[in-house]
Amino acid sequence: MIELVDVHKAFGANTVLTGVNLTLRKGRSMVIIGGSGTGKSVLLKCVLGLVQPDKGAISVDGTDVTNLRQGTPERDAFLARFGMLFQGSALFDSLPVWQNVAFRLLRGSLKKPRTEAHEIAVEKLRRVGLSPDVAELFPAELSGGMQKRVGLARAIATEPEIIFFDEPTTGLDPIMAGVINDLIRGIANEMGSTAMTITHDMSSVRAIADEVAMLHDGMIQWTGPASEMDSSGDPCVAQFIAGSAEGPIETVR
Amino acid sequence: MNVLAIIGRAVLAMLAAIGRVTLFAVDTVSHLGRPPYYPREFAQALVQIGYFSLPVVGLTTIFTGGALALQIYAGGARFSAEAVVPQIVAIGMVRELGPVLVGLMIAARVTSSIAAEIATMKVTEQIDALITLSTNPAKYLTLPRVLAATVVMPFLVGVGDIIGIMGGYLVGVERLGFNAGTYLRNTIDFLEPLDVVSSLTKAAVFGFLAALMGCYFGMRSDRGAQGVGRATKSAVVAASVLILAANFVLTELFFSA
Ligand SMILES: Nc1ncnc2c1ncn2[C@@H]1O[C@H](COP(=O)(O)OP(=O)(O)OP(=O)(O)O)[C@@H](O)[C@H]1O
Numbered sequence: 001m002i003e004l005v006d007v008h009k010a011f012g013a014n015t016v017l018t019g020v021n022l023t024l025r026k027g028r029s030m031v032i033i034g035g036s037g038t039g040k041s042v043l044l045k046c047v048l049g050l051v052q053p054d055k056g057a058i059s060v061d062g063t064d065v066t067n068l069r070q071g072t073p074e075r076d077a078f079l080a081r082f083g084m085l086f087q088g089s090a091l092f093d094s095l096p097v098w099q100n101v102a103f104r105l106l107r108g109s110l111k112k113p114r115t116e117a118h119e120i121a122v123e124k125l126r127r128v129g130l131s132p133d134v135a136e137l138f139p140a141e142l143s144g145g146m147q148k149r150v151g152l153a154r155a156i157a158t159e160p161e162i163i164f165f166d167e168p169t170t171g172l173d174p175i176m177a178g179v180i181n182d183l184i185r186g187i188a189n190e191m192g193s194t195a196m197t198i199t200h201d202m203s204s205v206r207a208i209a210d211e212v213a214m215l216h217d218g219m220i221q222w223t224g225p226a227s228e229m230d231s232s233g234d235p236c237v238a239q240f241i242a243g244s245a246e247g248p249i250e251t252v253r
Numbered sequence: 254m255n256v257l258a259i260i261g262r263a264v265l266a267m268l269a270a271i272g273r274v275t276l277f278a279v280d281t282v283s284h285l286g287r288p289p290y291y292p293r294e295f296a297q298a299l300v301q302i303g304y305f306s307l308p309v310v311g312l313t314t315i316f317t318g319g320a321l322a323l324q325i326y327a328g329g330a331r332f333s334a335e336a337v338v339p340q341i342v343a344i345g346m347v348r349e350l351g352p353v354l355v356g357l358m359i360a361a362r363v364t365s366s367i368a369a370e371i372a373t374m375k376v377t378e379q380i381d382a383l384i385t386l387s388t389n390p391a392k393y394l395t396l397p398r399v400l401a402a403t404v405v406m407p408f409l410v411g412v413g414d415i416i417g418i419m420g421g422y423l424v425g426v427e428r429l430g431f432n433a434g435t436y437l438r439n440t441i442d443f444l445e446p447l448d449v450v451s452s453l454t455k456a457a458v459f460g461f462l463a464a465l466m467g468c469y470f471g472m473r474s475d476r477g478a479q480g481v482g483r484a485t486k487s488a489v490v491a492a493s494v495l496i497l498a499a500n501f502v503l504t505e506l507f508f509s510a
């Protein structure tokens with residue numbers, strides 16, 4: 001279970017999060033929606049400890065993880081449970097695609113023989129709709145959507161307990177987006193993983209989410225089961241679903 | 254504006270920077286004693302920093318050695334001391350010019366590429382990705398590069414010293430009419446072990462500084478292409494200045510009697 005209590009974060013004068021409260025139960029799939037620039041990516045990075053919150057507490061399975069120091073065994077153990085797809089893919093451009101996917105399997109505590117790691121990488125690539133030829137290419141040789149899917153394959157390579165997806169379907173064609181939605185849905189169902197996904201795509205929300213959280217103005221405005229999203233009564237959510245310019249979410253930010 | 258306040262702020266900023274760099278250096282070195290290690294990255298860094306720098310090291314030192322011989326011959330002629338060319342070329346190359354020039358070339362070639370690479374990784378969230386993949390950037394990126402530069406620089410400077418002396422030898426024998434055998438004998442007889450030890454010690458220190466600055470400024474890069482550019486520039490400037498300053502300190506330590 002992931003729990004955020006009153007999380008604040010500002011970058012200088014730019015206040016981004018102003019008291020986020022959010023709970024995600026184990027094995028559930030949550031989608032975070034919200035306008036561009038509202039701090040969704042920052043929120044995920046706070047949980048991972050990549051961004052240090054100014055105030056508030058974040059706990060995973062009851063253990064406070066807000067102040068874990070880099071390099072401690074506790075932090076290593078914490079990170080080992082996570083997979084993360086970054087918004088910009090963040091592939092290592094000095095390594096071929098398969099070594100990106102199998103990064104964790106080639107070193108450290110999860111180290112496997114190279115041939116086995118290669119096989120796993122190819123299998124994960126197949127799951128995100130990429131052929132084995134892609135495995136030998138370098139990230140710079142791929143299209144943006146392909147890079148995104150390699151990032152996805154890397155995030156799920158070790159079948160982590162908790163997976164964060166930052167805009168997994170942005171830049172993909174609708175068919176591939178459907179494949180990825182099914183994949184994320186399947187990950188939560190089959191592997192029993194806890195998933196937190198950021199997306200702007202309402203069809204993805206409906207395909208992936210058990211629960212939906214709306215981030216606006218630095219706070220979670222509404223959270224509830226995906227089935228209740230349409231009748232939420234929250235003006236932000238309603239505006240987001242309708243894609244309308246009228247409502248609390250301004251069009252200039 | 255109060256002048257004292259400006260000076261005070263600059264001094265404080267500089268002290269803070271020195272503190273940060275020192276902490277970074279201590280942290281980097283401390284990973285030597287703490288696994289996991291990344292031998293593959295270390296080997297790659299050795300090849301990148303050592304092997305691929307050989308051409309530029311050779312070119313820099315051969316021309317410098319040659320020019321040095323010409324200058325000493327011309328200067329020495331003013332008080333009929335032309336004969337000291339081999340000795341002065343040897344001592345000048347080995348004690349000073351070899352380590353300093355190779356150091357500066359490494360700052361230009363290696364520091365810049367390390368800083369740009371790491372800064373780009375930082376800007377494109379690859380460093381964040383490393384962390385989420387349970388890999389410590391200090392162990393995976395910084396330590397292999399700093400260690401490789403430190404161990405490979407004495408080798409590069411050794412080669413540079415020899416090629417520089419060769420440059421002087423070629424000019425001496427081909428242009429200035431020195432006897433080949435005499436030239437070499439004078440060079441070898443004149444050089445002392447301390448000259449070579451100081452040269453190689455300087456090399457190791459310069460290599461450490463060059464790679465450390467590249468990593469430090471790369472890791473601290475601001476966002477965007479501008480951030481990468483700034484990080485690279487700062488890294489090369491800092492590495493060059495530190496190398497020259499360290500050269501002075503080490504020369505003082507070795508040779509002021
Ligand atoms: N490392 C950082 N340094 C300074 N400001 C940052 C940093 N990361 C994010 N921000 C700022 O935080 C705010 C929220 O950014 P974030 O990336 O979380 O938005 P987002 O909700 O993910 O938007 P999008 O949907 O466009 O990805 C932005 O104003 C951004 O400028």
Ligand SMILES: [Mg+2]
Pocket residue numbers: 040041042087166
């Ligand atoms: Mg984002």
